[in-house]
Amino acid sequence: MQSTAPRRSVDATPKTIVQRRKSKATREALLEAARVVIARDGYTNARIVDIAREAGKSAGVFYSYFEDKTQLFSALVDAFYEDVKRVTPTLKEYEDNPAEAVKASINAFWHAYRHFHPEMVGLLESALSDPALLEVWRNIRQRGIRRFAYRIKKQQANGKCVGMDPELSATALQGLLEFTCFNWHSKKLDFPGKRIDDAKATRELYQIISRVLEL
Amino acid sequence: MQSTAPRRSVDATPKTIVQRRKSKATREALLEAARVVIARDGYTNARIVDIAREAGKSAGVFYSYFEDKTQLFSALVDAFYEDVKRVTPTLKEYEDNPAEAVKASINAFWHAYRHFHPEMVGLLESALSDPALLEVWRNIRQRGIRRFAYRIKKQQANGKCVGMDPELSATALQGLLEFTCFNWHSKKLDFPGKRIDDAKATRELYQIISRVLEL
Amino acid sequence: MQSTAPRRSVDATPKTIVQRRKSKATREALLEAARVVIARDGYTNARIVDIAREAGKSAGVFYSYFEDKTQLFSALVDAFYEDVKRVTPTLKEYEDNPAEAVKASINAFWHAYRHFHPEMVGLLESALSDPALLEVWRNIRQRGIRRFAYRIKKQQANGKCVGMDPELSATALQGLLEFTCFNWHSKKLDFPGKRIDDAKATRELYQIISRVLEL
Amino acid sequence: MQSTAPRRSVDATPKTIVQRRKSKATREALLEAARVVIARDGYTNARIVDIAREAGKSAGVFYSYFEDKTQLFSALVDAFYEDVKRVTPTLKEYEDNPAEAVKASINAFWHAYRHFHPEMVGLLESALSDPALLEVWRNIRQRGIRRFAYRIKKQQANGKCVGMDPELSATALQGLLEFTCFNWHSKKLDFPGKRIDDAKATRELYQIISRVLEL
DNA sequence: TATGAATGAGTATTCATTCAT
DNA sequence: AATGAATGAATACTCATTCAT
Numbered sequence: 001m002q003s004t005a006p007r008r009s010v011d012a013t014p015k016t017i018v019q020r021r022k023s024k025a026t027r028e029a030l031l032e033a034a035r036v037v038i039a040r041d042g043y044t045n046a047r048i049v050d051i052a053r054e055a056g057k058s059a060g061v062f063y064s065y066f067e068d069k070t071q072l073f074s075a076l077v078d079a080f081y082e083d084v085k086r087v088t089p090t091l092k093e094y095e096d097n098p099a100e101a102v103k104a105s106i107n108a109f110w111h112a113y114r115h116f117h118p119e120m121v122g123l124l125e126s127a128l129s130d131p132a133l134l135e136v137w138r139n140i141r142q143r144g145i146r147r148f149a150y151r152i153k154k155q156q157a158n159g160k161c162v163g164m165d166p167e168l169s170a171t172a173l174q175g176l177l178e179f180t181c182f183n184w185h186s187k188k189l190d191f192p193g194k195r196i197d198d199a200k201a202t203r204e205l206y207q208i209i210s211r212v213l214e215l
Numbered sequence: 216m217q218s219t220a221p222r223r224s225v226d227a228t229p230k231t232i233v234q235r236r237k238s239k240a241t242r243e244a245l246l247e248a249a250r251v252v253i254a255r256d257g258y259t260n261a262r263i264v265d266i267a268r269e270a271g272k273s274a275g276v277f278y279s280y281f282e283d284k285t286q287l288f289s290a291l292v293d294a295f296y297e298d299v300k301r302v303t304p305t306l307k308e309y310e311d312n313p314a315e316a317v318k319a320s321i322n323a324f325w326h327a328y329r330h331f332h333p334e335m336v337g338l339l340e341s342a343l344s345d346p347a348l349l350e351v352w353r354n355i356r357q358r359g360i361r362r363f364a365y366r367i368k369k370q371q372a373n374g375k376c377v378g379m380d381p382e383l384s385a386t387a388l389q390g391l392l393e394f395t396c397f398n399w400h401s402k403k404l405d406f407p408g409k410r411i412d413d414a415k416a417t418r419e420l421y422q423i424i425s426r427v428l429e430l
Numbered sequence: 431m432q433s434t435a436p437r438r439s440v441d442a443t444p445k446t447i448v449q450r451r452k453s454k455a456t457r458e459a460l461l462e463a464a465r466v467v468i469a470r471d472g473y474t475n476a477r478i479v480d481i482a483r484e485a486g487k488s489a490g491v492f493y494s495y496f497e498d499k500t501q502l503f504s505a506l507v508d509a510f511y512e513d514v515k516r517v518t519p520t521l522k523e524y525e526d527n528p529a530e531a532v533k534a535s536i537n538a539f540w541h542a543y544r545h546f547h548p549e550m551v552g553l554l555e556s557a558l559s560d561p562a563l564l565e566v567w568r569n570i571r572q573r574g575i576r577r578f579a580y581r582i583k584k585q586q587a588n589g590k591c592v593g594m595d596p597e598l599s600a601t602a603l604q605g606l607l608e609f610t611c612f613n614w615h616s617k618k619l620d621f622p623g624k625r626i627d628d629a630k631a632t633r634e635l636y637q638i639i640s641r642v643l644e645l
Numbered sequence: 646m647q648s649t650a651p652r653r654s655v656d657a658t659p660k661t662i663v664q665r666r667k668s669k670a671t672r673e674a675l676l677e678a679a680r681v682v683i684a685r686d687g688y689t690n691a692r693i694v695d696i697a698r699e700a701g702k703s704a705g706v707f708y709s710y711f712e713d714k715t716q717l718f719s720a721l722v723d724a725f726y727e728d729v730k731r732v733t734p735t736l737k738e739y740e741d742n743p744a745e746a747v748k749a750s751i752n753a754f755w756h757a758y759r760h761f762h763p764e765m766v767g768l769l770e771s772a773l774s775d776p777a778l779l780e781v782w783r784n785i786r787q788r789g790i791r792r793f794a795y796r797i798k799k800q801q802a803n804g805k806c807v808g809m810d811p812e813l814s815a816t817a818l819q820g821l822l823e824f825t826c827f828n829w830h831s832k833k834l835d836f837p838g839k840r841i842d843d844a845k846a847t848r849e850l851y852q853i854i855s856r857v858l859e860l
Numbered sequence: 861t862a863t864g865a866a867t868g869a870g871t872a873t874t875c876a877t878t879c880a881t
Numbered sequence: 882a883a884t885g886a887a888t889g890a891a892t893a894c895t896c897a898t899t900c901a902t
Contacts, residue, residue, distance in 0.1 A: 023886070042344025044259055048872065058888050063873065125343045128336050129257030134403060141405060168419045171405040175398055176391040183390055188349060190356060190386040204383045211427045238861075263897060273863045278898070453865070472774025474689055478893065488867050493894065555773045558766050559687030564833060571835060598849045601835040605828055606821040613820055618779060620786060620816040634813045641857045668882075693876060703884045708877065 027065045029055040031079075034072055035118040043073070043122035070132050073122055077136050080116040084108060084140070091150060098151060099215045105147065106177065106205045110198065113181035120182050144174040151213060160214040173209060180205060242280045244270040246294075249287055250333035258288070258337035285347060288337055292351050295331040299355065302327060306365055313366060314430045320362065321392065321420045325413065328396035335397045359389040366428060375429040388424060395420060457495045459485040461509075464502055465548040473503065473552035500562050503552055507566050510546040514538060515573070521580060528581060529645045535577065536607065536635045540628065543611035550612050574604040581643060590644040603639060610635060672710045674700040676724075679717055680763035688718070688767035715775060718767055722781050725761040729785065732757055736795055743796060744860045750792065751822065751850045755843065758826035765827045789819040796858060805859040818854060825850060 033054035037046045048069060049059040066072040088108040094101035113120055127137040148170035155161040161169075183189045184196040248270035252261045263284060264274045281287040303323040309316035328335060342349040363385035370376040376384075398404045399411040463484035467476045478499060479489040496502040518538040524531035543550055557567040578600035585591040591599075613619045614626040678700035682691045693714060694704045711717040733753040739746035758765060772779040793815035800806040806814075828834045829841040 026886075044340075044344045047870090057886095059872085060874080060889065061887055064886075068872080121343050125340055126259075128340050128403075129259040138404065145405065164422050165415070165419055168399075168411070168415070169423060171398060172391060172395045172420065172423055175394040176387060179390040179394045180387045183386060184383075188343075189353065190360065196383070200380070200383070204380055205387065207379050208384060208387055208427050211429070212423050214426070241861085262895090274897090275864065275899080276862055279861070283897075456865075474770075474774045477891090487865095489893090490868065490895080491866055494865075498893080551773050555770055556689075558770050558833075559689040568834065575835065594852050595845070595849055598829075598841070598846070599853060601828060602821060602825045602850065602853055605824040606817060609820040609824045610817045613816060614813075618773075619783065620790065626813070630810070630813070634810055635817065637809050638814060638817055638857050641859070642853050644856070671882080692874090704876090705878075705885065706883055709882070713876075 026055070026057065026061065029057070030062065030065055030072065031076055034076060038073075038122045039118035043125040046122075070126075070130055073119075073126065073133065074136055076116075076119050077123055077133070077140070080112060080119045081136075081140050081143075083116065084112045085143070087112065088147075091147065098154065098213070099210065102151065102209060102213065102215060103202070103206055106202050106209065109144075109177055109181050110202050110205070113178075113185050114198075117182075117185050121186070124182065141171070141174055141178070144177065145170045148173045155213055155215075161212075169212070173212060176208070177205065241270070241272065241276065244272065245277060245280055246287065246291055249291060253288075253337045254333040258340040261337075285341075285345060288334075288341065288348065289351060291334050292338060292348070292355075295327070295334040296351070296355055298331065299323070299327045300358070303358075303362075306362060313369065313428070314425065317366065317424060317428065317430060318417075318421055321417050321424065324359075324392055324396050325417050325420070328393075329400050329413075332397070332400050335393075336401075339397070356386070356389055356393070359392065360385045363388045370428055370430075376427075384427070388427060391423070392420065456485070456487065456491065459487070460492065460495055460502065461506055464506060468503075468552045469548035473555040476552075500556075500560055503549075503556065503563065504566055506546075506549045507553055507563070507570070510542060510549045511566075511570050511573075513546065514542045514570070517542065518577075521577065528584065528643070529640065532581065532639060532643065532645060533632070533636055536632050536639065539574075539607055539611050540632050540635070543608075543615050544628075547612075547615050551616070554612065571601070571604055571608070574607065575600045578603045585643055585645075591642075599642070603642060606638070607635065671700070671702065671706065674702065675707060675710055675717065676721055679721060683718075683767045684763040688770040691767075715771075715777060718771065718778065719781065721764050722768060722778070722785075725757070725764040726781070726785055728761065729753070729757045730788070733788075733792075736792060743799065743858070744855065747796065747854060747858065747860060748847070748851055751847050751854065754789075754822055754826050755847050755850070758823075759830050759843075762827070762830050765823075766831075769827070786816070786819055786823070789822065790815045793818045800858055800860075806857075814857070818857060821853070822850065 030051060034046065034051045037050050037054050041050070046069070048062050051072075052059045052062050062072075066075070089101055089104045094104065123133060123137050127134040145167075149166040152161050152164060152166040152169055156164070156166070184191065184201050187193055245266060248268075249261065249266045252265050252269050256265070261284070263277050266287075267274045267277050277287075281290070304316060304319045309319065338348060338352050338355075342352040360382075364381045367376050367379060367381040367384055371379070371381070399406065399416050402408055460481060464476065464481045467480050467484050471480070476499070478492050481502075482489045482492050492502075496505070519531055519534045524534065553563065553567050557564040575597075579596045582591050582594060582596040582599055586594070586596070614621065614631050617623055675696060678698075679691065679696045682695050682699050686695070691714070693707050696717075697704045697707050707717075711720070734746060734749045739749060768778060768782050772782040790812075794811045797806050797809060797811040797814055801809070801811070829836065829846050832838055
């Protein structure tokens, strides 16, 4: 997500390590603060000052690191995307074991959504009114959709999933996975105040998805 | 949750029938205009002036009919809820024909979400930062969840859906149905600018859900 | 400069005359207030709130009438330009009497600069840092330059102004006229606190310009 | 008007020659950088950070050498004033050759304005909203005005320039000279992007001014 | 009832200036 | 002497809401 390369590499004067670390730390602090504030107040209600204050900084510093709220939030969501990409198995892995591949994907999503819950709350809230964030969301979805579509076509080649449209089904399954991970991690929606056990949740999701994919 | 009944009916001043009708018409115009603007700009970006202008009215008149945007939106969502309740089959119907019951439910949802798409845009956007609207959404979901849970338990009584947790699965299936209806009706998300055929969409949703429920 | 036509002519509901007058009056008040504030504080120091307050209004109202300070100021300068165009003789007039033509032009400029002094202060101050206003200034200058160039060429056709480059000289003379009108009307520059007599000023300007043009 | 002498020379801490030289160099670099930025962006838009960056320094160092933008700019204008004084012929020179005196003055001004164009941009922009800089500008003008007035009176003593008011005419001619030098050197005003030839410009200015003075 | 001008609180954003390193 | 991160005051701009007509 964020490069460790100094911003002005043309600069002859090298920053000291301490200074560079400080700058990096502030950026991190702002990102982390944004997660806290978004989780608490929602994306729409999250004010720049609040984020800066939560990071223990003054309002003005925000603009040394981000252009606006959208850009900061994009950076947050990018981190989520990178994480999901990192932990989900590639299409090549488990080539001969679809069940394990799906289990691994579900697991990856489930844990990513736990870790990045504030981001997902914000994304759901903001994407429908901010074209830039909509695009970010669509990209994230597309990756999952492609993988589900690939899996369905593979199953159909084996005489399964008869009558299903791979593209349509894939967006439905991606929606199921995404929304359910969000929902069950949320302290506010279907199970307010309750924490769903990891094993139980992933097992349940597998039950559902494996039935659809006839694994 | 707030009632759809107009608040100003309490007014002491007696009105002629014509005035009452005109007043009602303005209220309806504002509600309809809000749907148009929310569908176009998103809930967050929908400004009161824009809604009023879309209704062919001036900004000020809004406050004769609604307290604020939240209250107007609650009224919209109430209507949505009433409609969903009206068109979805009761639990008693199709008692002996689960497949038809599910098909009917999917159909009802699909068409409700087509008609009430702006409401869903707004709900998704606002519920996560507005407790009142979150409550509205939860109520809507609960109705669908109860029905899925009931259906799963019935299937389990018949030796099907073995190993599934009815409550958890039900919220997942409700999420699948809700989010997919929203998604496929949306001109912006997975199929931008494309209209999904009604028959194809409902068939596809049935394919998926019937597999999970082992109908 | 500003049209009397209502902004939303599509509107079926006609504004009452009183309302329309009020709106127009506010716009005028803001323009006039801007002149006062610019004359007092300079263009750069003129804040939107100050202008609004000077007009007896709150800050927000400014944006119902103008997009920003640049646009308001353009409107002011447009008025100046319209006035200069209205009072300066056309090229056709005085065709056979160059001396009178030049006298009339000088007079027109002199009185326009008296009336629009705040605008000219602002223009001088702002044009070098605001491309939009630079363009406005250049347009105003071009008109005067064309007229001086035309006059010089005419004189050269009569064997006068030998060796002068019409284009270059014209911009110099326009600068002389413009800057001197500004300067002598100013209470701050070469004659601080002193008011130069109209007749004396225009006579002096004519003395200078007629020598250059060999009238 | 402020002195160009560096304020920090009062410093109690003794410095090695190298340090002193380095310090002086930084000050010069900042002054030069300011000229570049002002010429490019205008005085109002010139930010301290931009000036420092242009000088290859960090923002903070600015305040080791100048109190604020006004003080830096005063220093620039002082240098300009000194240069104009140095290069323009004294009243005594060319006593017996008015034509040469005027030519020399025009030449001096023309080249000074070429060299100090950024200063003039800044002066025009700032003098009208900053009393201190207005005073600087007035001083510069006064010197030119006195010389023109002296010349006109001399001519009148020889029976020329009949009917001209020496004081008024002098401010007009000074304005003509000043503004035209600025204008023709500018890449933005009447001849955008075009460089006017030195010989042509000074010849043209002499054509005009000599006619007024009846040289 | 309806209008739309006006209000003013809320928020984003900029940038001169300071100061620990 | 120099750095550049951080501050916070200044200001622009938006928009829900009110109210005289």
